[in-house]
Amino acid sequence: MTIAPERPTRRPETGSLVQQFEYGLDAPICLTWELTYACNLECAHCLSSSGRRDPRELSTEQAKAVIDELQRMQVFYVNIGGGEPTIRPDFWELLEYAVDHQVGVKFSTNGVRITPERARFLASPACGGYVDVQISLDGATAEVNDYVRGPGSYDTALRALQNLKDAGFRDAKISVVCTRENIGQLDAFKALADEYGATLRLTRLRPSGRGADVWDELHPLPEQQRELYDWLMEHTADGEQVLTGDSFFHLAAFGESLPGLNLCGAGRVVCLIDPIGDVYACPFAIHENFLAGNLLADGGFQQVWQTSALFQELRSPQTGGACSSCQFFDSCRGGCMAAKFFTGLPLDGPDPECVQGYGEHALAGERTIPAPSQDHSKASPTRNQPVMLQLLTRPPVSACAESPLAGFDTRVTASFLSRAATQPAAAPDASQAQRRSVSFDPDQS
């Protein structure tokens, strides 16, 4: 992988914090640790392509050794995810172990194991206020959420939020991946968060993992990016009402920066440890090109973090490439590395969702989407698979079996097109337009 040639590696002695961060830190500020690739759900946009447990998954003892090392390195908290981390039988044991070793935990869950009993445990002094719970929800209604996360997942998430509220757990997070389908629900998400005494957290849809398969269909449209930006500006103006995980720095090119570092932290201030101990540059870059090493094979996490060739390269300042002549480069800094990589764009060019429109131009050009380097998706679908994929598995029916007028003449076909959203039939000429509109309707399964 070539990121950019000939960059200086000597850290300046002064300069802004962001400039200092670009040269990397002795330990990450925040670290994501996917505990397992196993998951009860099969979300269409899963950025780690999770589903099946990897047989090489770290054992309980190995995981505790990682926590010991994080404590020595003074990594003050980790974001634990997966897969679904709570279905690891030792999850609660590892949670307590981390908290007892001054490593705070924020874990992401779909809520499946947040029973009333577990909720009471999370609210108890045993967790000492060092535990944050983040419930994933990608629609403010079951229709929108279950479309990408699978049937029943909305109810599961809301039940978990209710259990946490009933147990007196304060300030849970509702974590939303912003999509074309849910940008219009931002106010509804905020109302939900308020209802459960939770904080809303919005993050960006990345074309990573299975997200690559649905990104074209689900990533927000240009006008929705603007809607999102305006909404965020309004709701982050007075402090920390809405969290973004520093996700949307590509939107800074609209004008004013959003709160946060507005910097790609990959390998500099963040990284990812995967279930088998592989260390990647960031949570959205689970691909061999961004693999820095393995903490079992390469002498521990600290060794990988401080000496891997990949991270050294990421810590030298990046050149702007095609973006350097853009007046907004200082705001967005070229956007998200992972979003560029997984859409087959050059890393020193514009973000695919560049709000100045350079991304669309780049996407229209010649590009090759990289093949995934690993996939833990379930081999055969289960009842939890999202509806949007089931539509593609419907047996084909001949056009005239559903419409006696199919293909009769162009005038008739045109009238089918205009009625596509309400017609279940699929005339050959209209099939493309129709499949899209039908596939957004969860009642069509």
Next chain:
Amino acid sequence: MDALLGEPWTLSPSVALRPEPFGALAYHFGNRKLTFLKRPELVAVVRGLAQAPDVRTALENAGVPASQHAAYAAALRGLAATDMIRPRPVRAAEEVA
């Protein structure tokens, strides 16, 4: 001049300082605030607060010239706002001494 300069202060007991090339990262385990101390001199001041009779002495011990004391006092007020540092009860300090 800020009255803080004549007072005894200390790093909060729930704060950990992690050395970094640019200075240090301060983390408060109680309120989970993360703060960056951007200058090594500021880190030396903060670390030296508990051992100094007052803030001014801590600044002098860290080699901060008097002309910058006001600016450092403002930075320390910023740290106090999130309980990274706090005033030290005089009696407790005397007992320790």
